[in-house]
Amino acid sequence: MQNDRKLIIAIDGYASSGKSTLAKALADVLGYVFIDTGAMYRGVAYFVYINGLYTDDSIHFEKLIKRLDEVHLTFGEPIEGNDRPLLLNGVNINEPIRNSEISALVSLVAVIPEVRTKLVDLQRQMGTHGGIVMDGRDIGTVVFPQADLKIFVTADLDIRAHRRFIEMQKNLPDITFEAVKANLASRDEIDTTRSIGPLKQAEDAVLFDTGLLTRETQLEKALTLVHQLLAQ
């Protein structure tokens, strides 16, 4: 039966564009596995952090590359819906990978070719049988250029900064909107200009501007695209 087809769905986009929210909701409705590849890059940054493989704003590349075989990333059993915790060598690191130290290190880690090769291979293994919604920056361009459906998510920088500011204020009451916006702008710059796996819209990706669409409309639009594919 055609409807038993298990699709590979790639959702790429800018930081704080709402791509994970859409990806999770879509995976929930379809009963697919959701993979947050940003969490995996954060997992390597966490390994760098706990092993002291960095100084101020630089990573000890050679030491990290030598020890990359010690980094075993997996996703554990779902806690809620499709949200599965990231495990580093079997230990749940879902919370610490979101803290500001890791957020500061992760862009530096994500430009290292050996790290990208390792994680891209792992992501391909995870998605090989389909039935997957994977979100990231290079899923539709590098990890699964043959994905059945590609969605590229964007939103105006001010809108993304506002969302992130509201989220961060809960834990960091002194944070300013300007600081959050500057951080996002710098992450956009790093993400879009790195030489390997830069963030860019695949030619065959459908563009979603989440500043103009409600969450419900985004999900409806994505489901319509999925149903069109399954009806083929």
Ligand code: DC
């Ligand atoms: O989505 P996020 O903010 O958790 O991503 C964390 C970092 O990882 C961010 O700097 C971009 C990078 N990343 C990447 O280079 N490739 C991916 N497929 C996913 C994330």
